[in-house]
Amino acid sequence: MKKKTQKWGRFLYTWLILMIVWYAYTVSLAPAELITGFVVTGLIAAFNFASFTHYGFSLFHPRRIYYIFQFSIVFLVALVKSNIQVAKIVLHPKLPVNPGIVKFKSSLKSDFAKMVLANTITLTPGTLTVDLIDDEFYIHWLNMTSHDEAGIYQDIAADFEKILIKIFDK
Amino acid sequence: METIFTYLGYFFVALGAIFLFLGALGIYRMPDLYTRVQAGTKASTLGAMSLILGVAFLEPDWWIKLLIMILFIAFSNPLSSHAIARGSYKHNLKPFSKEQVDAYEEVEESKEEQK
Structure with missing residues (x-):
């Protein structure tokens, strides 16, 4: 029923x-x-x-709406910040890029949440989701700042994932 | 009718134009396809969004349609850039990397072995 x-x-x-x-x-x-x-x-x-x-x-549960709202704020701030970073790189005379493809494991469970995380990572400039296999994200990163998996996760996804877990996996 | 909204509108349109220009400059200056996808699709997200936001300030009657346009860009942009990047990797286009960091290589190699 x-x-x-x-x-x-x-x-x-x-x-x-x-x-x-x-x-x-x-x-x-x-x-x-x-x-x-x-x-x-x-x-x-x-x-x-x-x-x-x-x-x-x-999805219209008040708790979820609150977290979706919070997520949009975090996302907009990240979008503007990283756009300015990429703009700086493009305008810099030496073009200081240090690109590479890195991977990290996500702890999200539902497919929809993973898709939202992948799209968010792609939308914030400097990171681009190349592929998503089970719970491993492969990210092309324009300017790598860390090389071990924990640092990569912390730099790219931690802020978004904290909120996404609250929205979709509870 | 010159109000604060008109000036805000012009401000956001100009900001959008600047970011779109930076995106184009990025496509010209970046070393390989993946970094170009980054510059071309991303700088233009904020560029296109603030351009549309500026138009919404200048023409308040259109704001619902413009909002849908912003949402559509936000949904379709990551999909297309992901498809371009993954498709090029499948065609054996190796990414440029100073430190040779390429975690995706092992996935492709394991797929080759299975064939």
Whole structure:
């Protein structure tokens, strides 16, 4: 029984998100637009919700929303900081890069959390996720500052992972 | 109508243009493909985002659509740069590394042996 209700939750969640996107793009209250959006997004959600989300409305739990908010702040700060670092490297006359591909182990369990971590690492400049095999991340690093696994983990992922564990693995 | 928002808008558009320029400069100056992917896709994330943010200040009616554009860039950018980097590695393009640090090599070698 629990599984069935969860399915409905995931379906409604997908429908809601798609409808928000539809109405955000059309920005009109004409009845024809509203009805078309309602039907079309419902159909798309019915066929695609299984691959769209594994969490459904549980993502809107207040504790999770708080941590998602905190994560966005940490991420934005890291994004701006590392963009300035890369800008400095590019403008430096000697181009002081020290690139290499490093790996570290993540302690995240769910696939979705790993994907979010990989994308976050890629979005912050200076680090680029080349591959993700089970729980090992292979990262191309523009300017290596540490060489042992613990230091690599500390420099690249620790800040993000602390919060992601709280969002997805509890 | 000159308000504080207009100036904020121009500020963010100019900032975005600067970061996009730095991204282009990075593509020109970096030593190999992987570092170029880094410069080209990353400097441009902040560049494109602040450009769009600036437009949102200048044209407040569009902000919902612009927000979706920012989200779309944030989702698609890492996927494409990951695909480029991994694809080039599969085509045996070795990364430039002063200290010869390449942890991914062993994975590729073990795959070769399995064949």
